Amino acid sequence: MIGVILVEKGNYSFDDVFTKDIVKYGRLTLLGAIPLCFLPAIYLWLVHDAVPSMQVILTGWFLIASIYGVEYVVTPISYFPILGISGTYMAFLSGNIANIRVPCAIVSQDVVGTEPGSNEAEVVATLGMAGSVITNLIVTTVAALGGVWLYNLFPPIVVQALDYVLPSIFGALFALHAVRNPKFGVFGLGIALIFNGFFSGLPTIALVPICVFGTMIFGAFDYKKGKKAIETK
Amino acid sequence: MGGYLDIANSLGMWIMAIPVVLITGVQAIIFVKKSLDACKTKVVNLSKEQCKTAFRVGAVSAIGPALSVFIVMIALIAVIGGPMSWLRLSIIGAAPTELTAAQMGAEAMKVDFGGSDYDLTAFSSSVWVMTLNGCGWLLFCGLFTDKLGKLQDKVAGGDSKLMGVIASAAVLGTAGYLLSRHLLAGGPSFRAGIVSAIAMLVLEKVAHNKPKLKEYNLGIAMVIGMISAVVI
Numbered sequence: 001m002i003g004v005i006l007v008e009k010g011n012y013s014f015d016d017v018f019t020k021d022i023v024k025y026g027r028l029t030l031l032g033a034i035p036l037c038f039l040p041a042i043y044l045w046l047v048h049d050a051v052p053s054m055q056v057i058l059t060g061w062f063l064i065a066s067i068y069g070v071e072y073v074v075t076p077i078s079y080f081p082i083l084g085i086s087g088t089y090m091a092f093l094s095g096n097i098a099n100i101r102v103p104c105a106i107v108s109q110d111v112v113g114t115e116p117g118s119n120e121a122e123v124v125a126t127l128g129m130a131g132s133v134i135t136n137l138i139v140t141t142v143a144a145l146g147g148v149w150l151y152n153l154f155p156p157i158v159v160q161a162l163d164y165v166l167p168s169i170f171g172a173l174f175a176l177h178a179v180r181n182p183k184f185g186v187f188g189l190g191i192a193l194i195f196n197g198f199f200s201g202l203p204t205i206a207l208v209p210i211c212v213f214g215t216m217i218f219g220a221f222d223y224k225k226g227k228k229a230i231e232t233k
Numbered sequence: 234m235g236g237y238l239d240i241a242n243s244l245g246m247w248i249m250a251i252p253v254v255l256i257t258g259v260q261a262i263i264f265v266k267k268s269l270d271a272c273k274t275k276v277v278n279l280s281k282e283q284c285k286t287a288f289r290v291g292a293v294s295a296i297g298p299a300l301s302v303f304i305v306m307i308a309l310i311a312v313i314g315g316p317m318s319w320l321r322l323s324i325i326g327a328a329p330t331e332l333t334a335a336q337m338g339a340e341a342m343k344v345d346f347g348g349s350d351y352d353l354t355a356f357s358s359s360v361w362v363m364t365l366n367g368c369g370w371l372l373f374c375g376l377f378t379d380k381l382g383k384l385q386d387k388v389a390g391g392d393s394k395l396m397g398v399i400a401s402a403a404v405l406g407t408a409g410y411l412l413s414r415h416l417l418a419g420g421p422s423f424r425a426g427i428v429s430a431i432a433m434l435v436l437e438k439v440a441h442n443k444p445k446l447k448e449y450n451l452g453i454a455m456v457i458g459m460i461s462a463v464v465i
Binding site for chain 1: 240245246249250252253254256257258259260261262263264265267268270271272274275276277278279283284286287288289290291292293294295296299300302303305306307308310311315316317318319320322323324325326327328329330332333334336337338340341342346347353354355356357358360361362364365366367368369370371372373374375376377378379381395398399401402403404405406407408409410411412413414415416417418421422423425426427428429430431432433434437450451454455456457458459460462463
């Protein structure tokens with residue numbers, strides 16, 4: 001009843017009705033998802049006694065963090081201007097940010113016709129992304145259940161072709177990004193071919209940071225050089 | 234492939250995957266409710282119809298790219314099983330990210346990802362690394378999303394472009410590293426890598442002004458690469 005009276009008087013602000021609750025539930029769902037994500041790993045350990053040594057886990061963690069560690073911080077910051085607070089909570093729980101969330105948010109805003117940066121735009125983006133999350137859940141569930149079944153039906157040549165899914169994905173992924181930054185692409189693949197070709201005796205734990213950080217440092221230098229050239233002009 | 238897939242596809246693993254998949258759906262439902270509350274209380278100037286339209290457009294636009302996830306996911310299922318593919322592709326971390334993490338888990342054990350010595354323990358190592366990797370984003374965004382608004386203004390005063398440059402260089406350093414091993418392996422792996430890269434370049438040109446077509450590019454390039462590996 002009190003709520004109704006307040007509405008009639010128009011005493012609610014966007015912060016009170018939307019943002020505060022979004023932060024509350026956003027934080028709850030993201031931090032709550034962390035322990036849930038460990039369930040399969042813990043299940044394999046306790047029920048099937050399948051667990052690598054702590055050293056292996058830490059090594060793997062180091063390897064992957066040396067690749068994506070920067071992205072944990074940089075991607076949320078770089079998408080924030082597009083996603084806003086509610087969009088960031090959704091996109092970084094459900095993933096597929098560049099290929100699904102961002103396009104869906106933008107198309108929804110476009111169709112409804114909201115002012116960029118307005119509260120309306122944020123609500124519409126939230127609804128659009130929610131729609132895309134539901135679609136994604138349906139498709140992944142069908143793929144998970146039917147995909148295994150489909151896999152068993154595949155003719156041998158298809159199964160054989162699936163052995164080459166990794167080079168195919170990495171080739172396409174590399175080309176996609178290299179086209180936007182050809183210089184970094186040439187450097188990144190060059191350094192990797194040199195080190196993997198001639199120094200393949202080095203452990204992965206050294207090879208990954210050399211290739212990744214090497215390319216990052218090259219990128220930073222290149223950017224600073226370009227900036228200086230513009231400034232001196 | 235090894236016997237680990239029996240356990241990777243077991244009922245227990247399916248049950249362990251359910252809570253994470255559910256939480257993304259639950260969050261979406263809560264956020265829709267809050268959006269509708271904002272419309273009802275008139276703090277935003279949107280009609281109920283506009284809210285419905287926004288949701289529907291998002292749901293429909295997602296079909297295309299979600300189907301390309303479907304293709305990649307079937308390939309992922311072959312290596313890490315249905316339940317883990319379902320869990321990992323329902324939350325943060327796209328398919329290439331998860332594949333990289335799974336591969337790093339195998340490399341930490343010093344075995345070939347998906348190879349003959351890739352056993353249950355190696356699979357478990359992949360699971361740990363995929364999980365820990367995904368938690369990086371969950372933790373950062375769970376703790377700091379509400380503070381990002383304030384941070385954004387500060388960084389803009391600094392050099393936000395430099396951060397973007399470093400991030401794209403990191404992506405290329407990684408993709409280059411992963412691709413190089415397959416190129417150096419030669420034969421069908423080399424062909425698959427090169428052909429899918431060329432296919433991607435052509436597709437990007439063709440789909441330049443057609444965002445709808447673009448959504449399928451990765452899936453199509455991948456299929457072309459795989460065909461070149463087994464047919465030529």
